[in-house]
Amino acid sequence: MLYFLAERLPFNLFSYITVRSGAAFCMAFALALWFFPRFIVWAKRQGATQPILSHAPAGHHRSKQNTPTMGGAVIAACALIATLLSVNLSNVFAWGGILTIALFSAIGMLDDVRKIYHKQNDKGLSARLKFVLQILAAAIVSALLLFVSNLNTLLYLPFIKEPIADFGLYMSFFWIIVFVSASNAVNITDGLDGLAAAPGIFAIATLTVFVYISGHAQMSQSLLLPSVSGAGEMAVIASAMLGALLGFLWFNANPAEVFMGDSGSLSIGAFIAYLAIISKTEALLILICFIFVVETISVILQVGSYKLRRRRMFLMAPLHHHFELMRWAENKIIVRFWIIALLSNVLALITIKIR
DSSP, X not given: OHHHHTTTSSSOGGGSHHHHHHHHHHHHHHHHHXXXXXXXXXXXXXXXXXXXXXXXXXXXXXXXXXXXXXXXXXXXXXXXXXXHHHSOTTOHHHXXXXXXXXXXXXXXXXXHHHHHHHTOGGGSSOHHHHHXXXXXXXXXXXXXXXXXXXXXXXXXXXXXXXXXXXXXXXXXXXXXXXXXXXXXXXXXXXXXXXXXXXHHHHHHHHHHHHHHHHTOHHHHHHTTOOOOTTGGGHHHHHHHHHHHHHHHHHHHSSSOSOOOHHHHXXXXXXXXXXXXXXXXXXXXXXXXXXXXXXXXXXXXXXXXXXXXXXXXXXXXXXXXXXXXXXXXXXXXXXHHHHHHHHHHHHHHHHGGGOO
């Protein structure tokens, strides 16, 4: 709406991506602050609370039982409303971002609803079905990028100004892997109050810088970054998601009043992947999403170690549970993980100047 107003007003303020990004952020944040208290009351009345895993640390059963879940649906709704009011809807990348948030949030909502209905955390969608749905959603968005947008199929690595390969149609398989990996990595990390939300905010903020530069011909040329015409519009959607996430964190900070659930973690992870794909920074996700990567690796190592040696590497996986069982205070774990996530994203931003 704001973009099309720019064509009808005597001033062109709303034609600027930065202005519409700021507006999208403020709208999403305000919507989140308005919706979440009402959603929390409604969820408690409906019994839409988070079932706790039976093998989770004992403290979770005492402090997190009966906390409303599926807050990710509100995050997605606030971000999408602010996006539709601010973004240029003739931009194909914008529709790809909207589709990514909607599809992965819908998968998460299916999983959350089943868990709530059965009152058990392990009674959601089966791992196989969830994986298939994620691949299908990723394939739809990848097809849009491959056949409708002008996005190239080149692969770039950090610190190298020239692409290392052109995968052509096979790039879609790589993109699907990025989507599924990122969405599941955030899902694994979402285990403590605010643990996934803040690193998600840092990651999206960093990628917002990258997509804005990629969409700006002069800046991308000056900084020797890949130039993607139209990618800058994604800064508007990213800002909307940042506003919605910040509003969620207001209520998710320890002690949490609401959890994001799979409807939030899957959509946030997939959106992070989408921003990385658009800005051609897929390889840099290892640094941008460092906390998510470490948490995922801890699970892989735990499972692998037990299957091969019948011994566990950690007291419990993911890694944040290991520190819980070491009797670290929950706030200490959360804040230290936030600090690491912030530092890794600062390092990722520094790579802009190293080519």
